[in-house]
Amino acid sequence: MNELLHGKLVHLSAENPDVMARYFSLWYQDTGWVRFLDTDPSRLFSEKMWKEWLEKDLEKETTDEVFFAIRTLESDKLIGFIGFFELFKHHGDTLVAIALGEREYWGKGYGSDAMRIMLQYAFYELNLRRVGLIVFEYNPRAIRSYEKVGFIPEGSVRRVMQRDGKRWDFQYMGILREEWLARQPGDMGARSSTR
Amino acid sequence: MSIDTQLFEGKLIYLAPINHEKDPEVESRWTHDLTLMRSLSRQPAMPLSVAQMKKKYEAIEKEVDESKRVFHFTIRSKEDDRLLGFIRLEGIEWTHGTCSLKIAIGDPVERNKGFGSDALHLIMRFAFSELNLYRLSAVVGDDNQAGLRFFKRHGFVEEVRRRKSLLRDGQTWDLIHLGLLREEWQAIEGEDQHE
Numbered sequence: 001m002n003e004l005l006h007g008k009l010v011h012l013s014a015e016n017p018d019v020m021a022r023y024f025s026l027w028y029q030d031t032g033w034v035r036f037l038d039t040d041p042s043r044l045f046s047e048k049m050w051k052e053w054l055e056k057d058l059e060k061e062t063t064d065e066v067f068f069a070i071r072t073l074e075s076d077k078l079i080g081f082i083g084f085f086e087l088f089k090h091h092g093d094t095l096v097a098i099a100l101g102e103r104e105y106w107g108k109g110y111g112s113d114a115m116r117i118m119l120q121y122a123f124y125e126l127n128l129r130r131v132g133l134i135v136f137e138y139n140p141r142a143i144r145s146y147e148k149v150g151f152i153p154e155g156s157v158r159r160v161m162q163r164d165g166k167r168w169d170f171q172y173m174g175i176l177r178e179e180w181l182a183r184q185p186g187d188m189g190a191r192s193s194t195r
Numbered sequence: 196m197s198i199d200t201q202l203f204e205g206k207l208i209y210l211a212p213i214n215h216e217k218d219p220e221v222e223s224r225w226t227h228d229l230t231l232m233r234s235l236s237r238q239p240a241m242p243l244s245v246a247q248m249k250k251k252y253e254a255i256e257k258e259v260d261e262s263k264r265v266f267h268f269t270i271r272s273k274e275d276d277r278l279l280g281f282i283r284l285e286g287i288e289w290t291h292g293t294c295s296l297k298i299a300i301g302d303p304v305e306r307n308k309g310f311g312s313d314a315l316h317l318i319m320r321f322a323f324s325e326l327n328l329y330r331l332s333a334v335v336g337d338d339n340q341a342g343l344r345f346f347k348r349h350g351f352v353e354e355v356r357r358r359k360s361l362l363r364d365g366q367t368w369d370l371i372h373l374g375l376l377r378e379e380w381q382a383i384e385g386e387d388q389h390e
Contacts, residue, residue: 154355155356
C-alpha cells in the first residue's frame, strides 16, 4: 500500500456525508474555531442540513477542490479536515485550508503532520508548482505552525475583516515546489539542491 | 456631492445595464483577445461565441439578482452610447464591508482615453458612498503591467505577491493583490475637489 497519505501522527481519508455532517454540525458550535476558519458569520446548522449539502457535493464533478478528513494513527479518531480549494491545475497552484475541530489535539503536531502529508500530495501526486494559504492576523499560533512546515509570508490584505469592533488583516503565505524539495531529508533534498 | 448626484454618470462615460440584444456580438469579439481574457481571470482563456455570450449575460444577471454579492455594469460612451467595456464588484462580504473589482475596456483602440479611469471613479464612489463598503480589492497578474499601473495610479496599494502563481507561455508570474481603503479613497477624492 502506498503511504503517501500517511504521516507520523495522522492519516488522511475520504468520508461519507453522514460522517462529516455529524462532525461539522458539532464543530460549528465552537465559534472560536469558526472564527479561525471562516469570514462568514457563525451560523448553526443541523446534521441533516450538512448531510444534504455534502450529498449534493457528491453529484458535482469538481476538479478544483480536494477534501480529506484527518484521522489519528493511534486510534483512528477523526479530528479535523484538510483540503485544497481554488486549485488551478493548469497553473500548478492551489490554496490549502486546514482545521482541527477537536481542540484537545491542538498544539501537539497533528495539524503540522497533516499539512506535511498534504504538501507531499500536492508536489508528488498532483505535481503542483506551489501551495498557498490565507491565515487571519489574530491567529499567530497557526502562522507559526505554517512557518514550521515551510510556508513563507507573501503579504497581507489590509484590514479586510471586522470582528469585535476591530479590523484585521489576512496574511497570505506560500511554499514553492523547489522550497519544499530542499526541505526533504536525505536523498530527495540532496538531489534537488544539486540540480 | 449632493443627494441627487447621478451615481452612474461620469464625464465621458456612463454605467448602464446589459443590453441583451446588442452587447453579445460586441463582447464576443472582445473575448477573442486572449490577453484581455487572461487579465480578467485565472481560468484558461478562451473565446466565446455570440450564443455563449448571451448565456453568460443571463448567468450574470441571475447571479446579481440571487447572490446579492455582485454588481455588474456596462460602460458606455456618453457621445454615442457605444459599448466600451464593463466594470463589476464581486464577492461582496457585507459583514466586513469588502469586495473585489474587475474592469475591462474591450477594444484596444478605446484604451488610454480616460474611459477606464472615469468608470473607476464612479465605481469607487458607488462602493464607498452608496454601498458603504470599507475596502476594494483588485487582483492582477505581474504579466499585466498596464493593469497594475492603472490601479496604482488611482491609489490602490500593492499588498500581496503570491509568488509564481501564474504559468503562462512557459513562464511564471506573481499574482498581485492590491487594495484601497475607504480613508485612502476619501483623501484622494478630497484632493480632486480642491483642484
